[in-house]
Structure formats: C-alpha cells, structure tokens
Amino acid sequence: MPDSFLSEYQPFREEIREFVAEKLPDDMKERTRQGFHPTKEDMRRWTAILHERGWSAPGWPREYGGAGWSPLKRMVFEIEMANxxxxxxxxxxxxxxxPVIYTFGSEEQKARYLPAILDGSQFWCQGYSEPNSGSDLASLRTTAVSDGEHYVVNGQKIWTSExxxxxMMFCLVRTDSSGSNQGGISMLLIDMNSPGVTVRPIITQDMSHYVNEVFLEDVKVPVENLVGEENHGWQYSKFLLANERTAxxxxxxxxxxxxxxRELLGQLREGDDYLTHDATLDLEVARTEIDLAAHEMMVYRIIEGAYRIDPNAAASMIKARGAGLQQRISSLWVEALGPHALPLFGSGTHESGGYGLDLSPGAMSQYLIRRAVSIYGGTNEIQYNIIAKRGLNL
Structure with missing residues (x-):
C-alpha cells in the first residue's frame, strides 16, 4: 500500500506539518479551502516563505538554489502541502x-532569472497555444524576425494562464518557415511590459479570471533572450512539456x-439525507478510491524509474489518468451535495454549502474548472497518441 511504501518519509512528513502549522497564514489557507484560485499576492507570499526554508523549488539542483530532492521526496512534500x-x-x-533555463539557457539568463523565480518576485506565463494551434503546437504561426539586435515578434497566444x-513570458515563435514545422521553432523570453504586448482576459465557466489572450504586435525582444539555439525550440518545448505532464x-x-x-459523506450520514444512502454512489466512490490507489503506485513507480518506458510516454500516461480521476472525484463531490453544491464558492465561513458543514465549499467551482484538466497541457487524445507512438511503437 502507498502509506507503507512511504513509511521511511514519516519524519519528513512531520517536519512539513510542523512548518506549515507555524508558517501558513490563516487567510491564505481559508481561500484555498474555499476553492479560490490563488491570488498573485498569495503565490508571491507563500513562495517567499518556502524560499526562506529552501523549499520553493524542491526538484531544482542545489547549485541553482533548489532543494535537490528525489522525485519521490518531492511527491511526499506536494501531498502534505495539498493536505x-x-x-x-x-x-x-x-x-x-x-528547469529549461538552467538546462539550456545562457549563464547570463541563469543569473538574471533563476533567483527571481525562486523567491517569488518574478512571475511567468507560457506562450504556447494559439487560436488555430492548440494541441497541434507545431503549426503555430507567431513569427519572430531578427534585425540583428532584436527579434521582432508578431502573433497571438490564447488560453495563457496567469x-x-x-x-515575463516564455514564448514559442516561428523563426524559419523553409523546412519542417518543428524545425523552424525557437523559444524567446519576452518582457510582458514591452510595447506591443496586449493582454485581454478570458472569463471561464466558474466565473474566474486566470486565462487570457495575448496579442504581440511588433514586439522587440533582445537577441540575448533567445533560449539555446535558434530553431531548436521544439526540443526545449518537449523537455518542458514532459515536466508539465509529469507534474x-x-x-x-x-x-x-x-x-x-469521504469526510463529507460521513458527516452527511449523521443526518437523514437520502442522497448519501445511495448504493450506486457508494460503489463509485469505492471504485474511485481503488483506482486512485493504483494511480498512486503507478506514479511512484514511474518517478522512481521502475518501468523501462519512454519518459514522454510515461508522462502522458499519468497525465491522462490523473485528469480522469480529478474529474471523477469532483463529479462525486457535487453528486453527494446535490442542490447544495450549486454555489460556485463557499460563504467564506465554516458553515457553507447549505449543510453547515466544513467540507462543501468550492465544490461547483472545482467541478467546472476540472472539465479543462483533460485539455490543457495537451488533450487526452494527444496523450494517447504519444503513448501509442513513444510507448508502444505503433
């Protein structure tokens, strides 16, 4: 079982719990419990607090300011933080x-950007998807033309979170159209305060704002903001996407x-609500619990290198499986609450969701936004194609 598998990390778990109990601000914890997307200030503050302990970048090498933890230790840390x-x-x-900068970037880029990422003082976004180039990322049309000192960038990005x-934005651009689509892509680091950058909000179905359209019109980007080599951006993109899908x-x-x-159902059953005495609901919760335990062991085995499988295929496997579980659990949460799940967020108190319970806030907002987890980072259909090609050699 996963708990016995991780028994050696129990002292580390206790260390994390003591740290969080002392350092996590109550207002920040309550907003998270209510299901709200973290504000910029929450993320900045919490990153800075973790950075003081050396925990803001658990997987980065120590030489670049990270904790240098193993993938398994990082997962233990992330589970405790979520709890x-x-x-x-x-x-x-x-x-x-x-990780792209410390792996492929110049020494100047490492010195300039990594410290500000670690302490939370600099925020980034990802300029990948375009209106007609989402999952088919290689077809992107945003162009970057060099004038010797700058790249002049024109195009549009969409679904740009945060x-x-x-x-800053790390942005895939087309620098060469003469060969294959993949071969003409480069990665640029773009200052979001540059003239010609326009950000327009997209409000999602949970009535929140965390995705955007970004328009780039004759934006000048210094040539030193090119990551690695020109026309090698597809290589860096694959490296980044594998990290994203594993995460x-x-x-x-x-x-x-x-x-x-489980706690919600237990509290509801102290009352007389017929929705919670549904044998079909019980069966689905039990099935989800078993599937999650299997997913957890698969994740541990993959990050520990127990399987001989292409890393991209492995990342796609756990991304697709994890997305499905997120959607199932959020659906069950809403089903258990019935009409009391209708408010998008809780009341901001510990008596929310209509039952006077502490476990119901944010159910509907999470249900709605998790419709997207099987789309962003590459749709599940794209993940299945990667598994077939890279994992099964089909």
Missing part, C-alpha cells in the same frame, strides 16, 4: 521555464479531494 490547504505556487517559473500576473499527475490534489469527500 494542509497550502495554495499552489505558480508553476510557470518554478516547474516549467526554470498572463495578467506575469512579468500533472494530480495526485496530491486527488488524494486531498477524495479524503474530503
């Missing part, structure tokens, strides 16, 4: 572009949400 209702950190700097917060196993969130669902 404690700590806000999620902005992933775009810490999980995505940071662009309204971002100081998208959704295991910490799913374990927390299933625990809360």
């Amino acid at each position: 404690a209702e700590a806000p999620g950190l902005s992933p775009f700097g810490l999980h995505l572009i940071g 662009a309204q917060y971002a100081d 998208s196993a959704y295991l910490p969130q799913s374990k927390r949400d299933l625990r809360r669902l």
Whole structure:
C-alpha cells in the first residue's frame, strides 16, 4: 500500500506539518479551502516563505538554489502541502521555464532569472497555444524576425494562464518557415511590459479570471533572450512539456479531494439525507478510491524509474489518468451535495454549502474548472497518441 511504501518519509512528513502549522497564514489557507484560485499576492507570499526554508523549488539542483530532492521526496512534500490547504505556487517559473533555463539557457539568463523565480518576485506565463494551434503546437504561426539586435515578434497566444500576473513570458515563435514545422521553432523570453504586448482576459465557466489572450504586435525582444539555439525550440518545448505532464499527475490534489469527500459523506450520514444512502454512489466512490490507489503506485513507480518506458510516454500516461480521476472525484463531490453544491464558492465561513458543514465549499467551482484538466497541457487524445507512438511503437 502507498502509506507503507512511504513509511521511511514519516519524519519528513512531520517536519512539513510542523512548518506549515507555524508558517501558513490563516487567510491564505481559508481561500484555498474555499476553492479560490490563488491570488498573485498569495503565490508571491507563500513562495517567499518556502524560499526562506529552501523549499520553493524542491526538484531544482542545489547549485541553482533548489532543494535537490528525489522525485519521490518531492511527491511526499506536494501531498502534505495539498493536505494542509497550502495554495499552489505558480508553476510557470518554478516547474516549467526554470528547469529549461538552467538546462539550456545562457549563464547570463541563469543569473538574471533563476533567483527571481525562486523567491517569488518574478512571475511567468507560457506562450504556447494559439487560436488555430492548440494541441497541434507545431503549426503555430507567431513569427519572430531578427534585425540583428532584436527579434521582432508578431502573433497571438490564447488560453495563457496567469498572463495578467506575469512579468515575463516564455514564448514559442516561428523563426524559419523553409523546412519542417518543428524545425523552424525557437523559444524567446519576452518582457510582458514591452510595447506591443496586449493582454485581454478570458472569463471561464466558474466565473474566474486566470486565462487570457495575448496579442504581440511588433514586439522587440533582445537577441540575448533567445533560449539555446535558434530553431531548436521544439526540443526545449518537449523537455518542458514532459515536466508539465509529469507534474500533472494530480495526485496530491486527488488524494486531498477524495479524503474530503469521504469526510463529507460521513458527516452527511449523521443526518437523514437520502442522497448519501445511495448504493450506486457508494460503489463509485469505492471504485474511485481503488483506482486512485493504483494511480498512486503507478506514479511512484514511474518517478522512481521502475518501468523501462519512454519518459514522454510515461508522462502522458499519468497525465491522462490523473485528469480522469480529478474529474471523477469532483463529479462525486457535487453528486453527494446535490442542490447544495450549486454555489460556485463557499460563504467564506465554516458553515457553507447549505449543510453547515466544513467540507462543501468550492465544490461547483472545482467541478467546472476540472472539465479543462483533460485539455490543457495537451488533450487526452494527444496523450494517447504519444503513448501509442513513444510507448508502444505503433
């Protein structure tokens, strides 16, 4: 079982719990519990608090300011943070572009950007998807033309999470149209305050604002902001996406949400609500619990290198599986609450959701936004294609 598998990490778990109990601000914890997307200030504050302890970048090498933990130790850390209702950190700097910069970037880029990512003082967004180039990322049409000192960038990006917060964007652009689509792509680091950058909000179905359209009109980007080599951006993009999909196993969130669902059902059954005495609901919760335990062991085996499988295929496997579990758990949460799940968020108190319970806030907002987990980072259909091609050699 997963708990016995991780028994050696129990002292580390206790250390994390003591740290969070002392350092996590109550207002930040309550907003997370209520289901709100973390504010920029919450992410900045919590990143800075973790950075003081050396924990803001658990997987980064020590030479670049990270903790240098193993993948398994990082997962233990993330599970404890989710259980404690700590806000999620902005992933775009810490999980995505940071590792690209310290792996492929110049020494100047490492010195300039990595410290500000670590302490939370600089926010990033990801300029990948375009209106007609979502899952088919290689067909992107945003162009970058060099004038010797700058690249002049023109195009549009869409579904750009946290662009309204971002100081910088790591952006895929087309620098060569003469060969294959993949071969003509480069990665640029773009200052979001540059003339010609326009951010427009997209309000999602949970009535929140965390995705955007970004328009780039004759934006001048210094040539030193090119990551690695020109026309090698597809290589860096694949490296980044593998990190994103591995991080998208959704295991910490799913374990927390299933625990809360079990606690909710237990409290509801102290009353007389007929919805919670449904044998079909019980069966589905039990099946989800078993599937989550299997997913958890698969994640541990993959991150520990127990399977001989292409890393991209492995990342796609746990991304697709984790997305499905997130959606199932959020659906069960709403089903258990019935009409009391209708408010998008809780009341801001511990008596929310209509039952006077502490476990119902944010159910509907989470249900709605988790419709997207099988789309962003590459749709599940794209993940299945990667598994077939890279994992099964079909």
